[in-house]
Amino acid sequence: MTGSLVLKGGRVLDAGGGRDGDVAISGGRIVAIGPDLSGDRVLDAGGCVVAPGLVDLHAHLRQPGHEEAETIETGSRAAALGGFTAVVAMPNTEPAIDGAGVVREVQELGRTALCDVFPAGAITLGRAGHRLAPMAEMAELGVRMFTDDGAGVQDNGLMRRAMEYAAGLPRPVVLAQHCEDGALCGGGHMHEGEWSSRLGIAGQPAEAEELMVMRDIALARLTGARTHFQHLSTAGSLSMVRAARGGGLAVTAEATTHHFTLTHAACASYDPVYKVNPPLRTDADVAAVRQGLAEGAIDAIATDHAPHTQEAKEQPFDEAPPGMLGLETALALALSELDLPIEGVLALLSWQPAAIAGVEDDHGGPVAEGRPANLCVVDPDHAWTVDPARSASRSRNSPYAGRRLRGRVRHTVLRGEPVVVDGEAQR
Amino acid sequence: MTIADLLSIDDLGGADGIEDVLRLTDSFVEVTERSIPRVPALRGKTVASLFYEDSTRTRMSFETAAKRLSADTMSFSVASSSVKKGESLRDTALTIEAMGVDAIVVRHSSSGAPHRVAGWVDAAVVNAGDGWHEHPTQALLDCYTIRQRLGGLGGLHIMIVGDVKHSRVARSDVAAFSALGAEVTLVAPPTLLPPSLEGWPVRVSHDLDTVLPGADVVYLLRMQQERMTEALLPTLREYTTRYGLSRRRAERLGAGAVVMHPGPMNRGVEIAPEVADLPQAAIIDQVRNGVAVRMAVLYLLLGSGPEKVPTAERLVEQAGVA
Structure with missing residues (x-):
């Protein structure tokens, strides 16, 4: 499968509930969900929730x-x-x-x-x-x-x-x-x-x-x-x-x-x-x-x-x-x-x-074969501190500077493209 | 007591802090009564006034105070400044500080503006009136004037009459008077009171005539014409009828009662013309004491003498030290 992406080792969670499984993506869509999937690029989702x-x-x-x-x-x-x-x-x-x-x-x-x-x-x-x-x-x-x-x-x-x-x-x-x-x-x-x-x-x-x-x-x-x-x-x-x-x-x-x-x-x-x-x-x-x-x-x-x-x-x-x-x-x-x-x-x-x-055809799940691969991979236990200076926004007006929070987005996938990997924007 | 800024009465930490300022004011009143009413206490220091709102009397009072302490003064007024060109408050504050000032006296039509300035500069910041919020040196000179007339504030019944909602004087006075043990009653129509008085150590009355006989001090606030356009009052005449200190009402006050006003007065509105000139009226005393109180505040923020509250003698002797 050329150009395929696999989110590996996570727990898939959508409106229908949760189940363990890798998520394989190709051509902008989810093509398979199951154990031990492989692809051209693998992103670790261990300990994470793979969600719409x-x-x-x-x-x-x-x-x-x-x-x-x-x-x-x-x-x-x-x-x-x-x-x-x-x-x-x-x-x-x-x-x-x-x-x-x-x-x-x-x-x-x-x-x-x-x-x-x-x-x-x-x-x-x-x-x-x-x-x-x-x-x-x-x-x-x-x-x-x-x-x-x-x-x-x-x-x-x-x-x-x-x-x-x-x-x-x-x-x-x-x-x-x-x-x-x-x-x-x-x-x-x-x-x-x-x-x-x-x-x-x-x-x-x-x-x-x-x-x-x-x-x-x-x-x-x-x-x-x-x-x-x-x-x-x-x-x-x-x-x-x-x-x-x-x-x-x-x-x-x-x-x-x-x-x-x-x-x-x-x-x-x-x-x-x-x-x-x-x-x-x-x-x-x-x-x-x-x-x-x-x-x-x-x-x-x-x-x-x-x-x-x-x-x-x-x-x-x-x-x-x-x-x-x-x-x-x-x-x-x-x-x-x-x-x-x-x-x-x-x-x-x-x-x-x-x-x-009114965007439910493309967003919000379910995480299922054939659906557009618009996904986020969340590490619910990762603790971090808000630092507005590091924001990707052009502005800095966050009221939460210095606040300790739990839960971090690890990867974000937009129509099959990993736009965020390990908390870093890819472009 | 050491404080970095004077933004609100609470910065003085309650009765003891306020009493320190009043005692220090005693020394400066003595200084101002000398033939050369000047001490070298702040020689070499620079006090800048940053006034975003016209207030000739407050600015003159602060500048006179600074000069009598031998400080250099400079002033920045908005009408002729870069502020009109869109400069942010922070940039203006940093620019003034960069000229080498030790204290900035800030007057602004926005509540909290001096608090913001204090967060950006190392210089001491004195709040000379911010929006509807506070005017701490006014409250200190009011306390000093009452103490001068009546010996102290403990147990006094003080009526603050008028537009409390929009009054920075009222907020500072409530804090200072009650800290010194006075019982404060706010007298106003409901539309001119703050929407919530939760946590305010005050009583409230909508009827001046009922509460007037028990008053030791009647403090009249300035009534502004624009309140009529906001539908807070039907007419100025109705306000004057119900809440103005008329001759007839003034006659019901005790001989020892004190009538006060932060100025500028609207004679004929909140105060009858002849009442402002009665012996009970302390309005000119307030202005006079304002200079000494502001000397005390600037000295407290910038002075480096060994004693907390030096005597006038000691202040004059400090010539060689400064």
Whole structure:
């Protein structure tokens, strides 16, 4: 078998369960799973889990427009190092991904990336919240998720129309919302509460997120649109989503790694590395997110990877832009901080988000003969220390510098190509 | 007590640290009353002021304090600087430090800006007011003024009236007054209080008339016109009616009560014009004490005398040493 690759000695794990076996890959696909397989190139997977590649529903790759902070190349390298084989790229670029032209540009740049890049389209033109973006022309090019991420669609009537219109598109799509009521947020830079009051920083209440969650649940009921809630961060949001699902509504939700690992107390340092939107919340909210992940109220862990240059973060807290890196730390944070078995973590980071993003034909498993070889090999016991200086991202704004984590991505395979080997990017 | 920076009242480590500053201020008040109100304590040191927000009075107070300690001063104002050209706060701070300064006095409209500067430079950083957060030297001069008038703060009932939510003075005053044993009551409409008062050692009232008779000190905060556009208040007139210290309200204060204001005053809004000139008003004393308090703070950060709290005599004698 010419050009074949074997992942040797690992435990294969996907939505169907786990079994020991080597995985042989050729022509970009899995060709065999079993004992004692051989190939032209063998990568050791001893002690490791061989799983479907991870899928991030929420990353800011910054291209086009903010290449000083990240490019599709550097962001995809960080993604591959984090075990991701697919990333949904948020449309708050400059210009915004709000039509066929920018969709094509991102797709073109994604062809040489170290993971598959799926652009999300904006719901409104320029993400300005006034007029619908041409969703059909973007859907024709393969766009499966629409969002104005960075801001929520404020106009209730316009959001209703977007949801109604989406139902008539040539392919099924999901409308994803960054839930934040602009008026109630009032320019807040962190969670409104004990710490914002003490630090003298304008806050945004949990209710600013919850109001829009409540509205979109109502609109999803009205229109029947497939609705996805991005980066939910409050206990109240999660209980509403839980109730809506209990009532039979097909809404889905994601939560970020930082919303289950950090609280607003971190802002006491005034270091904008802890400034993010939605903001870091209370201990009770962190507990609710952890519970939501454990009990299934949340379908996916997303990174909300949001690179910013050092200069942008070397400003006072209220002047610095929100956002933190996430692609290289997500899996290890989930394995280290959540009290979940590894199959539970992989469900939240691989097959469940793959289904939400509509990329389940190529990503998220199962690990089976004939399937595309988009895989990650994870050493769940390997301990390491986060060092932002070593990040593959162009930016350094990780809030986890110095944190000791457990679980490392050893190899990542993209359509048969080992893009990460022994923790090193191959290109 | 040695501290590297003065960013918030808590940096002084509670009552003992604050008392040290007040005792040191006594010495500097004595110095400022001499015919040549100057000591050589900080000769050879350089104090830079970095003001991102206009505040002529605070800047003058710090610069006067530095000069009376024989320090060299320089000032960096935003209007004429590279900051307008997009320089980051860190680059500006490092540039100023590179000119050889020993202390940087920072005023900024963003809460926490001095904390960030302190993390980047080796020079001592003094917070001269950051956003809504703190204004520690204002609180120290307030404590000193109250102590001058009433002998101490222990057991006093102090009302802080007005826009607490957006007030750096209020946050520092609450910390300092309560550390020294005063009972602090915040008096404001709910929209002008911080969203959470968890952990604040205060009582709250929305009715000035109810709490006024028991007040030893009434501390009025400056009311800003822009609060009306944010729908925090219906009208300025309604605020003045409910929370302004009118002549009639002032008459209900005890003879020994003290009326204070951090300035600049809006006469006719938070304070009636004639009330500001009553004998109970300590507003000019606050300004006067501000220079001595800031001398004490700069001395504490940069001075190298053998005693923790030197007397005025000793400070004058240090001529040969410095």
